[in-house]
Amino acid sequence: MLLVQHIRDHYDQVLLGLKKRNQVHADTTLQQVLALDELRKSSQTQRDQLQAEANTISKEIGILMKEGKTAEATAVRDRSAELKTQIKELEEQHVQAEEELKALLYTLPNVPHAAVPAGKSAEDNEIVLSHGEIPSLPEGKLPHWDLIKKYDIIDFDLGVKIAGAGFPVYKGKGARLQRGLINFFLDQALASGYMEVQPPILVNEDSCYSTGQLPDKEGQMYYASEDKLYLIPTAEVPITNLYRDVLVNVSDLPIKNVGYTPCFRREAGSWGAHVRGLNRLHQFDKVEIVQITHPDHSYEALEQMSSYVQGLLQQLELPYRVLRLCGGDMGFTSAMTYDMEVYSAAQERWLEVSSVSNFETYQANRLKLRFKGEDKKSLLAHTLNGSALALPRIVASILENNQGPDGIRMPKVLHPYLGFDHI
């Protein structure tokens, strides 16, 4: 959530940023925000003054009662009753202004960083770099949805029986590949200074608001209504929320956490020919890295996280490219996002396998995640996260890119994790 103070102090910059996200009505909304904040403040000032008077009177009555001067005490009571009705009115005005302000702020996405290109869709994303050779596969190459059948390692039909479409069953070497990748990703993160956590995969409403899934994406999350819990769409939600309502010491920054979880997405209305096989699932596995940093160092951290993820892809011997997302394609809460895409050689297309974002104070403001600075003042921290990595499309690319006459070759780094080198 944007800070009103920041909107007031950097109005033009905020407006420009929101325009980059194609928020056509940003000007009106921002004006409303400022007006509501003025109303909020003035009603609070008035209320506080009257409340102060009422408090004084109450104390006087207390003293009079103690001295036994009941007649005088009753006399001041009337004044107090008058104040009370006025206070109640102002209080209602104040609460209403606050709520309207909050509702309005919820509709505003984060302001993109200056380096974020303007643009409407994925077409306008900026390709930062490409790495690796695109493999040329022989005639008869198969897309992964055929390969998994040929080698009987992932079974979609079984998943349909147990749960439904988009819930695959991994079998034999397919299951071991999953487990091997998860362990490889976790070990790498640990070696990079991340602390491993195992969070719950069902979360409450507060958690969804704090990281920005609500209000906005309610239709995209599975919801257990009996207990009012959401299945997590990403480990970002529970891990970042570990630090909700937390005041950390500046010396503890940066905080680096990593966690493996399954992720659940309803993907309502996003099915079609281009999302066959592992390209889009309702349940998938992901290792997520989360950082909480000092505001001065969050963009360094973003670059670090980007190189870290690239390192994983290099070790897996996958050709990839890095995109800087344009304003129109970025997530609601992000200030800057890099997407990593891997080339899937039989489908002959790039697949997004990681998204690394800096949220600056947008989430921290909702989380009330602050740190105590050198001057003992508390300031909002910056939050970042990234997939490192999401499994299904990595698996798809490994299968497709490494297929050959003697089966599917596994990347060397995975051999110790798998116990086999070919499928």
Place this chain on the structure above:
RNA sequence: AGAGAGGUGUCCGAGUGGUUGAAGGAGCACGCCUGGAAAGUGUGUAUACUCCAAAAGGGUAUCGAGGGUUCGAAUCCCUUCCUCUCUGCCA
């Protein structure tokens, strides 16, 4: 799921309607004492919003959360969340 107990500041813990943001203790910070340390001793030790150009200094709110009673609530009432104990159930 049923019965009972309870949720107070960094921590422990007192407090059943009146000048209580909250006794006391521990911890922590700074000072005194000391050759140095311990002990002793003194002072300080929350957060948010807000007023003020700013600082200084005010105001308001906060004793799990929300609402109510009252001139006045940590204290009384209601709702709700959470924790613990016992019983039940269960991987």
